[in-house]
Amino acid sequence: xxxxxxxxxxxxxxxxxxxxxxxxxxxxxxxxxAIASRNASIDGIAHFATLDELLAAAPGIDAVALxxxxxxxxxxxxxxxxxxxxxxxxxxxxxxxxxxPPLIAAARQTGxxxxxxxxxxxxxxxxxxxxxxxxxxxxxxAVEWKEDVRVWHPGQAWIWEPxxxxxxxxxxxxxxxxTRILPRPFFLTQAELSFPRNRAAPIAADLAFSDDTGLPIxxxxxxxxxxxxxxxxxxxxxxxxxxxxxxxxxxxxxxxNLIDEKQAEYRGIYRRFVELIxxxxxxxxxSPLVHVADAFMLGRRRDVEPFIED
Amino acid sequence: xxxxxxxxxxxxxxxxxxxxxxxxxxxxxxxxxAIASRNASIDGIAHFATLDELLAAAPGIDAVALxxxxxxxxxxxxxxxxxxxxxxxxxxxxxxxxxxPPLIAAARQTGxxxxxxxxxxxxxxxxxxxxxxxxxxxxxxAVEWKEDVRVWHPGQAWIWEPxxxxxxxxxxxxxxxxTRILPRPFFLTQAELSFPRNRAAPIAADLAFSDDTGLPIxxxxxxxxxxxxxxxxxxxxxxxxxxxxxxxxxxxxxxxNLIDEKQAEYRGIYRRFVELIxxxxxxxxxSPLVHVADAFMLGRRRDVEPFIED
Numbered sequence: 001x002x003x004x005x006x007x008x009x010x011x012x013x014x015x016x017x018x019x020x021x022x023x024x025x026x027x028x029x030x031x032x033x034a035i036a037s038r039n040a041s042i043d044g045i046a047h048f049a050t051l052d053e054l055l056a057a058a059p060g061i062d063a064v065a066l067x068x069x070x071x072x073x074x075x076x077x078x079x080x081x082x083x084x085x086x087x088x089x090x091x092x093x094x095x096x097x098x099x100x101p102p103l104i105a106a107a108r109q110t111g112x113x114x115x116x117x118x119x120x121x122x123x124x125x126x127x128x129x130x131x132x133x134x135x136x137x138x139x140x141x142a143v144e145w146k147e148d149v150r151v152w153h154p155g156q157a158w159i160w161e162p163x164x165x166x167x168x169x170x171x172x173x174x175x176x177x178x179t180r181i182l183p184r185p186f187f188l189t190q191a192e193l194s195f196p197r198n199r200a201a202p203i204a205a206d207l208a209f210s211d212d213t214g215l216p217i218x219x220x221x222x223x224x225x226x227x228x229x230x231x232x233x234x235x236x237x238x239x240x241x242x243x244x245x246x247x248x249x250x251x252x253x254x255x256x257n258l259i260d261e262k263q264a265e266y267r268g269i270y271r272r273f274v275e276l277i278x279x280x281x282x283x284x285x286x287s288p289l290v291h292v293a294d295a296f297m298l299g300r301r302r303d304v305e306p307f308i309e310d
Numbered sequence: 311x312x313x314x315x316x317x318x319x320x321x322x323x324x325x326x327x328x329x330x331x332x333x334x335x336x337x338x339x340x341x342x343x344a345i346a347s348r349n350a351s352i353d354g355i356a357h358f359a360t361l362d363e364l365l366a367a368a369p370g371i372d373a374v375a376l377x378x379x380x381x382x383x384x385x386x387x388x389x390x391x392x393x394x395x396x397x398x399x400x401x402x403x404x405x406x407x408x409x410x411p412p413l414i415a416a417a418r419q420t421g422x423x424x425x426x427x428x429x430x431x432x433x434x435x436x437x438x439x440x441x442x443x444x445x446x447x448x449x450x451x452a453v454e455w456k457e458d459v460r461v462w463h464p465g466q467a468w469i470w471e472p473x474x475x476x477x478x479x480x481x482x483x484x485x486x487x488x489t490r491i492l493p494r495p496f497f498l499t500q501a502e503l504s505f506p507r508n509r510a511a512p513i514a515a516d517l518a519f520s521d522d523t524g525l526p527i528x529x530x531x532x533x534x535x536x537x538x539x540x541x542x543x544x545x546x547x548x549x550x551x552x553x554x555x556x557x558x559x560x561x562x563x564x565x566x567n568l569i570d571e572k573q574a575e576y577r578g579i580y581r582r583f584v585e586l587i588x589x590x591x592x593x594x595x596x597s598p599l600v601h602v603a604d605a606f607m608l609g610r611r612r613d614v615e616p617f618i619e620d
Contacts, residue, residue, distance in 0.1 A: 074497070078522055095607075095608050096497050096498050096604035096607065096608055097407070097600050097603065097604055097607075098495065098496070098497035098498060098597070098600050098601055098604050099497035099498075101495055102494075102495050102497070102521065102522045105495075106522065162501070162608050162609060162610045163607075163608045165607075184412075185408065185411055185412050185415075186408070187384070187406050187408035187409035187412070188406050188408060188409075191472070195611075200610055200611065211412065212388055212412045212416065287408070290407050290408050290600075290603070291408055292607060293407065293600070293603035293604055293606065293607040294406035294407055294408050294603055296603065296606040296607040297405075297406065297407075297473075297475075297602060297603040297606040297607070298405050298406055298472050298473045299472060300472045300510055301510065301611075
């Protein structure tokens with residue numbers, strides 16, 4: 001049996017505790033060996049205040065998972081690759097698109113794996129949806145990604161800062177699914193972004209995309225949804241409507257249920273990371289982040305009421 | 311002697327009249343054979359109101375130069391490639407980054423040339439600057455790109471609309487030079503964009519970039535410059551300061567003048583277009599546009615006084 005990959009988590013926040021730690025514990029071939037976090041630690045796991053201290057102490061770590069905010073991730077990824085570590089990036093993989101190609105080149109040079117993860121692509125219904133759509137004529141696509149920011153991002157100031165992406169933080173999950181399941185590349189044609197007057201990032205976005213066949217794709221992202229939450233993609237095809245809902249865990253064809261399975265997306269991520277390392281390859285798809293950058297560049301800004309967290 | 315490429319210009323605005331038409335007239339191997347423009351025409355040249363009408367009438371055109379605003383360019387490029395024409399794109403090559411890969415794929419499929427031009431790269435001092443910097447250690451880079459929008463873009467409403475890029479319309483010229491002359495890729499780390507309260511695009515931008523060696527790169531773009539205009543790039547190196555000025559036509563090493571030559575950038579563009587077509591290849595570098603998209607995504611917005619054109 002091969003020795004397990006010894007992994008360090010950098011940034012012990014909500015996503016690391018809720019998702020990464022249980023997924024690592026449940027995945028063969030990888031184990032949590034260290035934490036770098038200024039404020040938090042876990043009993044029995046080697047702890048360092050910063051990634052630099054961790055790399056300097058070098059406790060036999062093979063790989064790092066960066067769960068820090070995107071604004072600081074590039075420097076950490078570059079340092080870890082330079083120190084010969086494999087690197088897993090939470091989504092989004094960076095605060096800019098341009099910072100990624102140098103990391104891809106560094107991974108190639110050092111022979112290490114760089115994995116830019118898109119967790120929603122590991123939801124159970126995504127690959128079946130892709131297969132279904134590959135052989136259909138697609139007529140239109142409608143995305144509704146509406147959630148309550150107060151529930152999902154309590155007190156997370158960085159998401160409202162430049163680089164934090166605002167409502168595109170969840171919206172990029174929808175885009176990561178869409179870029180996976182649609183058979184052709186698509187591009188933004190129009191966008192309206194709603195910015196609370198007191199914030200530097202949008203709270204809602206209304207997006208129109210198309211592709212070279214003229215396919216109409218509409219996406220609505222909104223962080224002001226109270227009550228039931230909506231993470232749905234509806235695709236009208238020549239053989240009926242395909243509905244991917246609950247963030248990608250349910251799939252219906254017209255009224256027939258095909259899949260309804262709350263899957264541990266992060267187990268899929270760590271299985272894939274182990275596999276990428278074993279095969280000596282990287283996996284970096286920038287297309288969801290490019291769509292978001294395009295939306296900021298092409299989007300018309302609308303001022304909306306201030307967002308005040310209690 | 312090979313037959314000259316029969317070219318149509320689409321969009322007979324200021325840039326087409328000032329630059330494209332004289333450059334085409336002065337370039338061997340290519341000739342102006344048609345115009346598609348809703349409002350303007352040239353005596354003695356076949357005229358069509360739209361590109362679609364031109365393509366339908368098919369007057370033996372081999373190639374099109376798209377001088378229309380970026381917001382409409384994708385559909386025109388796709389139609390022209392589909393009709394088997396070579397395509398030259400004015401800068402910026404599109405209103406989004408994502409719309410370009412499908413065009414690159416279409417050019418490959420049809421065996422036609424797609425040329426995303428960056429005219430400033432054809433200024434006389436750019437290649438010498440690149441050669442100079444290839445063998446120097448670079449300490450810092452400072453870009454100042456400051457001009458009077460009233461002089462250079464009188465009445466051009468589209469540059470203030472989403473997709474028109476505002477001050478990045480000239481600023482992307484600096485970025486097209488920088489991405490050519492610096493030996494390593496760089497990426498944005500911080501940005502402040504100044505938006506006139508009555509406009510949807512920035513009038514000024516203050517940008518900080520870096521690369522994986524930590525090189526400090528600062529760029530200031532400003533459209534409010536009256537009096538002398540500034541299009542300068544200063545690079546501090548281990549063997550003194552290299553100054554690229556006048557938009558890339560002057561080069562100085564410390565106080566020594568190396569080049570001072572007002573060059574016809576667009577002749578370089580058309581020479582290269584003829585060459586690309588002869589070799590059956592495309593040339594599409596998206597990095598300047600990616601930097602601009604990054605700046606809109608990462609940039610902090612500042613409201614400034616309204617811009618009112620007399």
